[in-house]
Amino acid sequence: MTGGTAAAVEVRDLGMVYPGGIRALESVSFEVKEGEFLAVLGLSGSGKSTLLRCINRLLDPTEGTVHIFGEEVTALRGSALRRLRCRIAMIFQQFNLVKRQTVLTNVLSGALGRSRLLPSLMVSFPQAERERAVAALERVGLPGRADSRADALSGGQQQRVAVARALMQEPQLILADEPVASLDPALRHSVMRHIESLNREEGLTVLCSLHDIDLVTRYATRLIALRDGQLVWQGSPSNFDQKTFKEIYGQDAEPASNSGY
């Protein structure tokens, strides 16, 4: 640890070859400073999901290193890996809530990493955690929905529950994998605004893959772009222009106003 100067995330020569020989990432290197909102751009299949999953080790990268707040995470195993994951919340494109459980239980599951094993297996949490979960739900604008079943909620609401689950984790870093890609365009800002507020108000570092250019320019403080598993561009949203767009997405691509590419 080098104190405040350490990058929140430092990725060095990261490579990932899936069993079966498919290469998803090739020598990707970049840094994310504490408090940044980094958007990851790229076509489907460019390696965005793989990159995010290598950072919290849902996937094991085959080459290179990842440091989080100065700590190398690429070699962690067992309980050390779980302690690392506690500090990193993840938001998924498909929400990935446990559908048949209540909204409250879903939010509480964000606290599993710091809960005692036996009570947690009985789905019993301390009163303080329950209050924290209710507060998290209020914060994402879903007060009073704690006892609904998760699958009774609309897509936008489900993703806000996922944000509350991330909040519950009290993380230092948020990974968001296409958090609004399966939502109605009109609802996208409702979710993005909550992720933004975690970034602005709590000072959390955010890595968010996005493919909607409007959202990128509005929320991100910095961008990186992947193409065929390689980092092809990085810079600030203000430097992102038509030419860069074509470089990343190919000559045939046209920026669309509210959907994809």
Place this chain on the structure above:
Amino acid sequence: MPNRRPIRGTEVKKNTEFGAPSPLALFVDRVQAVVVDAFLLAFGGLMVELLVLAFSGRRGATGLLLTAEKILDLLHYGWMAAVAVVLALIWNAAHVPLGTSPGRAMVFGLTEEEKDLPWSQTTVGWFVAILIQLTFFTGWLITELDLMDFLTKFSKAADILRGLMHPQASILHQGSVLLVQTIFLAFMATAFAIPVAFVLSFPSARNLTRGTFIARTAYIVARTLMNFVRAVEPLVWALIFISWVGIGPFAGVLALWVHSVAALTKLYSEQIESIDNGPMDAIMATGASTLQVLRYGVVPQVIPPFLSFTIYRWDINVRMSTIIGFVGGGGIGYILKPRVDLGEWGEVGTLVLLIAATVWVMDIVSAKIRERIV
């Protein structure tokens, strides 16, 4: 936990430069294709030989036409296998002029030209069509199907049917008492099977056991054990337990219990294999431990189908316990067997009606309950 599993719906792109298989993998694939072809060719060759022998009019030592079993005894298995291996090697080596072989098609897929053709214009299409035809004719011979017997000799069976249609009340009381025993027997066997099958289903699920060496070993051990248990008929288990704990319903409970554990483990673990990985990933990402991931990411997804399978299993066990009773495992089968042996078809009719009514009610109840929970 499965860290290396490729994830559904993620952006992975095939890259030919890195996607080329190793020479060893290619060799294994080729061997696999030849083995499949050799097996199919040997199978086809043996069926042809069987049909030729059957229709050649050859007679055995007794002067009678050869029976199917006798013909099966006469076939040249070793020769056919050897010839099939040679033919399979030739076919795989010369697959371009001859057309893709079935084994090759299975392992490597059809060639671009053959993919677009209808089956009747590809070698593999014809091969499979002929194989299916041969299987059908061979099956007809081996199982000694005889339409004439079926159509002309009904009168003997009519006696039994007449008896069944005239059930006798004399056995109604005893039958009802034993029917209650049958239902409880099935219930106890199912209830005891649930916890064991639940625990065993996790190591038996492929998607949960890819991670560590211990997990893979547990998978192989659990699967092998359960396949063995399932392969042994409940009837055989009943005989084993009857000599263990003596004749009576307890032996029946144990026999059905063992079989239910194996059957439920298989159903449960298949259900676990088909869950949505998303919630599991999400729980894992919060830093939860393996048990917590199972409790939050897996269990809520599988509970309703588990309940449904379990009720269905109880239903099956009620029916099976009748047969278990035949050999002394308690329940209604225990008094059914002697009446079948003595040809008291009226009393058999009563018992059959009792069983049918129970199965019918159980079927309705289990359908209703399963409707509710799925």
